Amino acid sequence: MAVTTRRILLAIGGGIAAYKAADLCSKMAQAGYQVQVVTTHAATKFIGDATLAALSGRPVVHDGFDSRFPLGxxxxxxxxxxxxxxAPATANLLSEFANGAASDLIGTLYLQNTRPVLLAxxxxxxxxxxxxxxxxxxTLREDGCHFVGPEDGWLSCRVKGTGRMSEPADILCALESILPSSASESD
Structure with a gap:
Protein backbone atom coordinates (compact mmCIF):
# COMPACT_ATOMS: atom_id res chain seq x y z
CA MET A 1 0.00 0.00 0.00
CA ALA A 2 1.45 3.36 -1.08
CA VAL A 3 1.84 6.04 1.54
CA THR A 4 0.30 9.35 0.54
CA THR A 5 2.17 12.47 1.57
CA ARG A 6 -0.01 14.81 3.57
CA ARG A 7 -0.33 18.26 2.06
CA ILE A 8 -0.46 21.26 4.37
CA LEU A 9 -1.22 24.84 3.42
CA LEU A 10 0.73 27.07 5.82
CA ALA A 11 -0.63 30.63 5.87
CA ILE A 12 1.55 33.18 7.62
CA GLY A 13 0.04 36.41 8.92
CA GLY A 14 1.83 39.69 9.42
CA GLY A 15 3.01 39.67 13.00
CA ILE A 16 6.37 39.41 14.71
CA ALA A 17 5.62 35.75 15.51
CA ALA A 18 6.06 35.06 11.77
CA TYR A 19 9.69 34.26 12.60
CA LYS A 20 8.43 31.10 14.36
CA ALA A 21 6.68 30.05 11.15
CA ALA A 22 10.07 29.22 9.63
CA ASP A 23 10.69 26.68 12.39
CA LEU A 24 7.14 25.35 12.01
CA CYS A 25 7.62 24.96 8.25
CA SER A 26 10.89 23.11 8.85
CA LYS A 27 9.34 20.82 11.46
CA MET A 28 6.41 19.98 9.13
CA ALA A 29 8.78 19.18 6.26
CA GLN A 30 10.94 17.01 8.54
CA ALA A 31 7.78 15.17 9.64
CA GLY A 32 7.11 14.27 6.00
CA TYR A 33 4.45 16.84 5.14
CA GLN A 34 4.41 18.59 1.78
CA VAL A 35 4.14 22.25 2.81
CA GLN A 36 2.90 25.09 0.64
CA VAL A 37 3.53 28.49 2.21
CA VAL A 38 1.32 31.50 1.57
CA THR A 39 1.97 34.84 3.25
CA THR A 40 0.21 38.13 3.64
CA HIS A 41 2.02 41.20 2.35
CA ALA A 42 2.60 42.26 5.96
CA ALA A 43 4.23 38.90 6.75
CA THR A 44 6.93 39.63 4.17
CA LYS A 45 8.05 42.52 6.40
CA PHE A 46 8.92 39.97 9.12
CA ILE A 47 10.18 36.94 7.18
CA GLY A 48 11.56 36.47 3.69
CA ASP A 49 10.49 34.25 0.86
CA ALA A 50 13.97 32.75 0.42
CA THR A 51 13.87 31.27 3.93
CA LEU A 52 10.38 29.83 3.55
CA ALA A 53 11.01 28.51 0.03
CA ALA A 54 14.20 26.77 1.15
CA LEU A 55 12.43 25.16 4.11
CA SER A 56 9.31 24.09 2.19
CA GLY A 57 10.98 23.25 -1.12
CA ARG A 58 8.39 25.30 -3.02
CA PRO A 59 7.91 28.91 -4.03
CA VAL A 60 6.01 31.11 -1.58
CA VAL A 61 2.73 32.50 -2.88
CA HIS A 62 1.32 35.95 -2.05
CA ASP A 63 -0.94 36.85 -4.92
CA GLY A 64 -4.44 35.74 -5.80
CA PHE A 65 -3.64 36.53 -9.42
CA ASP A 66 -0.41 34.52 -9.67
CA SER A 67 -0.04 33.39 -13.30
CA ARG A 68 1.28 29.98 -12.15
CA PHE A 69 -2.32 29.18 -11.18
CA PRO A 70 -4.59 29.74 -14.19
CA LEU A 71 -7.70 28.59 -12.29
CA GLY A 72 -6.90 30.98 -9.44
CA ALA A 87 0.48 30.79 12.11
CA PRO A 88 0.55 33.47 13.24
CA ALA A 89 -3.19 34.02 13.05
CA THR A 90 -3.30 37.76 13.59
CA ALA A 91 -6.29 39.71 14.86
CA ASN A 92 -6.80 40.92 11.29
CA LEU A 93 -6.89 37.41 9.83
CA LEU A 94 -9.23 36.18 12.59
CA SER A 95 -11.57 39.06 11.77
CA GLU A 96 -11.44 38.35 8.04
CA PHE A 97 -12.18 34.67 8.55
CA ALA A 98 -14.98 35.24 11.07
CA ASN A 99 -16.65 37.76 8.80
CA GLY A 100 -16.21 35.89 5.53
CA ALA A 101 -13.99 38.59 4.02
CA ALA A 102 -11.75 37.79 1.10
CA SER A 103 -9.66 40.93 0.76
CA ASP A 104 -6.42 39.04 0.15
CA LEU A 105 -5.23 35.59 -0.89
CA ILE A 106 -5.31 34.08 2.62
CA GLY A 107 -8.90 35.22 3.22
CA THR A 108 -9.89 33.74 -0.13
CA LEU A 109 -8.06 30.49 0.63
CA TYR A 110 -9.87 30.22 3.96
CA LEU A 111 -13.26 30.55 2.24
CA GLN A 112 -12.34 28.07 -0.51
CA ASN A 113 -10.89 25.47 1.87
CA THR A 114 -13.02 22.50 2.97
CA ARG A 115 -10.40 20.76 5.12
CA PRO A 116 -9.60 21.26 8.82
CA VAL A 117 -8.25 24.67 9.81
CA LEU A 118 -5.81 25.13 12.69
CA LEU A 119 -5.33 28.67 13.95
CA ALA A 120 -2.33 29.68 16.07
CA THR A 139 -17.52 32.54 15.69
CA LEU A 140 -14.55 30.63 14.31
CA ARG A 141 -14.93 27.90 16.94
CA GLU A 142 -18.60 27.59 15.97
CA ASP A 143 -17.52 27.37 12.34
CA GLY A 144 -15.32 24.37 13.23
CA CYS A 145 -11.87 25.93 13.38
CA HIS A 146 -9.33 24.43 15.75
CA PHE A 147 -7.08 26.57 17.94
CA VAL A 148 -3.68 26.12 19.52
CA GLY A 149 -2.73 28.88 21.96
CA PRO A 150 -2.05 31.64 22.43
CA GLU A 151 0.26 31.22 25.39
CA ASP A 152 1.09 33.40 28.36
CA GLY A 153 4.58 34.85 28.50
CA TRP A 154 6.91 37.55 27.34
CA LEU A 155 5.48 39.41 24.33
CA SER A 156 7.34 41.43 21.72
CA CYS A 157 5.76 44.60 23.15
CA ARG A 158 8.03 44.03 26.16
CA VAL A 159 5.38 42.98 28.63
CA LYS A 160 4.10 39.68 29.95
CA GLY A 161 0.61 38.62 29.00
CA THR A 162 -1.50 36.35 26.84
CA GLY A 163 -0.94 36.46 23.10
CA ARG A 164 2.31 34.61 22.49
CA MET A 165 2.09 32.20 19.56
CA SER A 166 2.44 28.56 20.59
CA GLU A 167 5.77 26.91 19.93
CA PRO A 168 6.15 25.19 16.54
CA ALA A 169 6.39 21.71 18.13
CA ASP A 170 3.06 22.31 19.90
CA ILE A 171 1.44 23.54 16.67
CA LEU A 172 2.70 20.44 14.85
CA CYS A 173 1.28 18.23 17.60
CA ALA A 174 -2.09 20.03 17.36
CA LEU A 175 -2.05 19.60 13.58
CA GLU A 176 -1.44 15.87 13.88
CA SER A 177 -4.36 15.58 16.30
CA ILE A 178 -6.87 17.07 13.82
CA LEU A 179 -5.83 15.16 10.71
CA PRO A 180 -7.80 12.09 9.67
CA SER A 181 -6.14 8.89 10.85
CA SER A 182 -5.20 7.84 7.32
CA ALA A 183 -4.42 9.74 4.14
CA SER A 184 -7.16 7.83 2.29
CA GLU A 185 -9.75 9.54 4.52
CA SER A 186 -8.69 12.94 3.17
CA ASP A 187 -9.40 12.08 -0.48
Missing part, protein backbone atom coordinates in the same frame (compact mmCIF):
# COMPACT_ATOMS: atom_id res chain seq x y z
CA UNK A 73 -4.47 30.62 -6.56
CA UNK A 74 -7.29 30.09 -4.09
CA UNK A 75 -8.67 27.17 -6.08
CA UNK A 76 -5.44 25.42 -7.02
CA UNK A 77 -3.72 25.83 -3.65
CA UNK A 78 -6.60 24.29 -1.69
CA UNK A 79 -7.05 21.30 -3.99
CA UNK A 80 -5.91 18.12 -2.34
CA UNK A 81 -4.73 19.66 0.92
CA UNK A 82 -5.23 17.82 4.17
CA UNK A 83 -5.32 20.90 6.40
CA UNK A 84 -4.77 24.64 6.52
CA UNK A 85 -2.57 26.02 9.31
CA UNK A 86 -2.53 29.75 10.01
CA UNK A 121 -3.15 33.20 17.28
CA UNK A 122 -0.48 35.74 18.12
CA UNK A 123 -1.02 39.35 19.19
CA UNK A 124 -0.66 41.65 22.15
CA UNK A 125 -2.52 40.91 25.37
CA UNK A 126 -4.96 43.85 24.97
CA UNK A 127 -5.75 42.75 21.40
CA UNK A 128 -6.28 39.12 22.43
CA UNK A 129 -8.62 40.17 25.24
CA UNK A 130 -10.55 42.72 23.18
CA UNK A 131 -14.28 41.85 22.97
CA UNK A 132 -14.23 42.03 19.15
CA UNK A 133 -11.40 39.51 18.92
CA UNK A 134 -13.12 37.23 21.43
CA UNK A 135 -16.35 37.41 19.37
CA UNK A 136 -14.40 36.46 16.25
CA UNK A 137 -12.80 33.53 18.07
CA UNK A 138 -16.21 32.31 19.26
Missing amino acids: SHIELTRGIDAMVV PAMSDPMWNHPAVQRNIA
Whole structure:
Protein backbone atom coordinates (compact mmCIF):
# COMPACT_ATOMS: atom_id res chain seq x y z
CA MET A 1 0.00 0.00 0.00
CA ALA A 2 1.45 3.36 -1.08
CA VAL A 3 1.84 6.04 1.54
CA THR A 4 0.30 9.35 0.54
CA THR A 5 2.17 12.47 1.57
CA ARG A 6 -0.01 14.81 3.57
CA ARG A 7 -0.33 18.26 2.06
CA ILE A 8 -0.46 21.26 4.37
CA LEU A 9 -1.22 24.84 3.42
CA LEU A 10 0.73 27.07 5.82
CA ALA A 11 -0.63 30.63 5.87
CA ILE A 12 1.55 33.18 7.62
CA GLY A 13 0.04 36.41 8.92
CA GLY A 14 1.83 39.69 9.42
CA GLY A 15 3.01 39.67 13.00
CA ILE A 16 6.37 39.41 14.71
CA ALA A 17 5.62 35.75 15.51
CA ALA A 18 6.06 35.06 11.77
CA TYR A 19 9.69 34.26 12.60
CA LYS A 20 8.43 31.10 14.36
CA ALA A 21 6.68 30.05 11.15
CA ALA A 22 10.07 29.22 9.63
CA ASP A 23 10.69 26.68 12.39
CA LEU A 24 7.14 25.35 12.01
CA CYS A 25 7.62 24.96 8.25
CA SER A 26 10.89 23.11 8.85
CA LYS A 27 9.34 20.82 11.46
CA MET A 28 6.41 19.98 9.13
CA ALA A 29 8.78 19.18 6.26
CA GLN A 30 10.94 17.01 8.54
CA ALA A 31 7.78 15.17 9.64
CA GLY A 32 7.11 14.27 6.00
CA TYR A 33 4.45 16.84 5.14
CA GLN A 34 4.41 18.59 1.78
CA VAL A 35 4.14 22.25 2.81
CA GLN A 36 2.90 25.09 0.64
CA VAL A 37 3.53 28.49 2.21
CA VAL A 38 1.32 31.50 1.57
CA THR A 39 1.97 34.84 3.25
CA THR A 40 0.21 38.13 3.64
CA HIS A 41 2.02 41.20 2.35
CA ALA A 42 2.60 42.26 5.96
CA ALA A 43 4.23 38.90 6.75
CA THR A 44 6.93 39.63 4.17
CA LYS A 45 8.05 42.52 6.40
CA PHE A 46 8.92 39.97 9.12
CA ILE A 47 10.18 36.94 7.18
CA GLY A 48 11.56 36.47 3.69
CA ASP A 49 10.49 34.25 0.86
CA ALA A 50 13.97 32.75 0.42
CA THR A 51 13.87 31.27 3.93
CA LEU A 52 10.38 29.83 3.55
CA ALA A 53 11.01 28.51 0.03
CA ALA A 54 14.20 26.77 1.15
CA LEU A 55 12.43 25.16 4.11
CA SER A 56 9.31 24.09 2.19
CA GLY A 57 10.98 23.25 -1.12
CA ARG A 58 8.39 25.30 -3.02
CA PRO A 59 7.91 28.91 -4.03
CA VAL A 60 6.01 31.11 -1.58
CA VAL A 61 2.73 32.50 -2.88
CA HIS A 62 1.32 35.95 -2.05
CA ASP A 63 -0.94 36.85 -4.92
CA GLY A 64 -4.44 35.74 -5.80
CA PHE A 65 -3.64 36.53 -9.42
CA ASP A 66 -0.41 34.52 -9.67
CA SER A 67 -0.04 33.39 -13.30
CA ARG A 68 1.28 29.98 -12.15
CA PHE A 69 -2.32 29.18 -11.18
CA PRO A 70 -4.59 29.74 -14.19
CA LEU A 71 -7.70 28.59 -12.29
CA GLY A 72 -6.90 30.98 -9.44
CA SER A 73 -4.47 30.62 -6.56
CA HIS A 74 -7.29 30.09 -4.09
CA ILE A 75 -8.67 27.17 -6.08
CA GLU A 76 -5.44 25.42 -7.02
CA LEU A 77 -3.72 25.83 -3.65
CA THR A 78 -6.60 24.29 -1.69
CA ARG A 79 -7.05 21.30 -3.99
CA GLY A 80 -5.91 18.12 -2.34
CA ILE A 81 -4.73 19.66 0.92
CA ASP A 82 -5.23 17.82 4.17
CA ALA A 83 -5.32 20.90 6.40
CA MET A 84 -4.77 24.64 6.52
CA VAL A 85 -2.57 26.02 9.31
CA VAL A 86 -2.53 29.75 10.01
CA ALA A 87 0.48 30.79 12.11
CA PRO A 88 0.55 33.47 13.24
CA ALA A 89 -3.19 34.02 13.05
CA THR A 90 -3.30 37.76 13.59
CA ALA A 91 -6.29 39.71 14.86
CA ASN A 92 -6.80 40.92 11.29
CA LEU A 93 -6.89 37.41 9.83
CA LEU A 94 -9.23 36.18 12.59
CA SER A 95 -11.57 39.06 11.77
CA GLU A 96 -11.44 38.35 8.04
CA PHE A 97 -12.18 34.67 8.55
CA ALA A 98 -14.98 35.24 11.07
CA ASN A 99 -16.65 37.76 8.80
CA GLY A 100 -16.21 35.89 5.53
CA ALA A 101 -13.99 38.59 4.02
CA ALA A 102 -11.75 37.79 1.10
CA SER A 103 -9.66 40.93 0.76
CA ASP A 104 -6.42 39.04 0.15
CA LEU A 105 -5.23 35.59 -0.89
CA ILE A 106 -5.31 34.08 2.62
CA GLY A 107 -8.90 35.22 3.22
CA THR A 108 -9.89 33.74 -0.13
CA LEU A 109 -8.06 30.49 0.63
CA TYR A 110 -9.87 30.22 3.96
CA LEU A 111 -13.26 30.55 2.24
CA GLN A 112 -12.34 28.07 -0.51
CA ASN A 113 -10.89 25.47 1.87
CA THR A 114 -13.02 22.50 2.97
CA ARG A 115 -10.40 20.76 5.12
CA PRO A 116 -9.60 21.26 8.82
CA VAL A 117 -8.25 24.67 9.81
CA LEU A 118 -5.81 25.13 12.69
CA LEU A 119 -5.33 28.67 13.95
CA ALA A 120 -2.33 29.68 16.07
CA PRO A 121 -3.15 33.20 17.28
CA ALA A 122 -0.48 35.74 18.12
CA MET A 123 -1.02 39.35 19.19
CA SER A 124 -0.66 41.65 22.15
CA ASP A 125 -2.52 40.91 25.37
CA PRO A 126 -4.96 43.85 24.97
CA MET A 127 -5.75 42.75 21.40
CA TRP A 128 -6.28 39.12 22.43
CA ASN A 129 -8.62 40.17 25.24
CA HIS A 130 -10.55 42.72 23.18
CA PRO A 131 -14.28 41.85 22.97
CA ALA A 132 -14.23 42.03 19.15
CA VAL A 133 -11.40 39.51 18.92
CA GLN A 134 -13.12 37.23 21.43
CA ARG A 135 -16.35 37.41 19.37
CA ASN A 136 -14.40 36.46 16.25
CA ILE A 137 -12.80 33.53 18.07
CA ALA A 138 -16.21 32.31 19.26
CA THR A 139 -17.52 32.54 15.69
CA LEU A 140 -14.55 30.63 14.31
CA ARG A 141 -14.93 27.90 16.94
CA GLU A 142 -18.60 27.59 15.97
CA ASP A 143 -17.52 27.37 12.34
CA GLY A 144 -15.32 24.37 13.23
CA CYS A 145 -11.87 25.93 13.38
CA HIS A 146 -9.33 24.43 15.75
CA PHE A 147 -7.08 26.57 17.94
CA VAL A 148 -3.68 26.12 19.52
CA GLY A 149 -2.73 28.88 21.96
CA PRO A 150 -2.05 31.64 22.43
CA GLU A 151 0.26 31.22 25.39
CA ASP A 152 1.09 33.40 28.36
CA GLY A 153 4.58 34.85 28.50
CA TRP A 154 6.91 37.55 27.34
CA LEU A 155 5.48 39.41 24.33
CA SER A 156 7.34 41.43 21.72
CA CYS A 157 5.76 44.60 23.15
CA ARG A 158 8.03 44.03 26.16
CA VAL A 159 5.38 42.98 28.63
CA LYS A 160 4.10 39.68 29.95
CA GLY A 161 0.61 38.62 29.00
CA THR A 162 -1.50 36.35 26.84
CA GLY A 163 -0.94 36.46 23.10
CA ARG A 164 2.31 34.61 22.49
CA MET A 165 2.09 32.20 19.56
CA SER A 166 2.44 28.56 20.59
CA GLU A 167 5.77 26.91 19.93
CA PRO A 168 6.15 25.19 16.54
CA ALA A 169 6.39 21.71 18.13
CA ASP A 170 3.06 22.31 19.90
CA ILE A 171 1.44 23.54 16.67
CA LEU A 172 2.70 20.44 14.85
CA CYS A 173 1.28 18.23 17.60
CA ALA A 174 -2.09 20.03 17.36
CA LEU A 175 -2.05 19.60 13.58
CA GLU A 176 -1.44 15.87 13.88
CA SER A 177 -4.36 15.58 16.30
CA ILE A 178 -6.87 17.07 13.82
CA LEU A 179 -5.83 15.16 10.71
CA PRO A 180 -7.80 12.09 9.67
CA SER A 181 -6.14 8.89 10.85
CA SER A 182 -5.20 7.84 7.32
CA ALA A 183 -4.42 9.74 4.14
CA SER A 184 -7.16 7.83 2.29
CA GLU A 185 -9.75 9.54 4.52
CA SER A 186 -8.69 12.94 3.17
CA ASP A 187 -9.40 12.08 -0.48
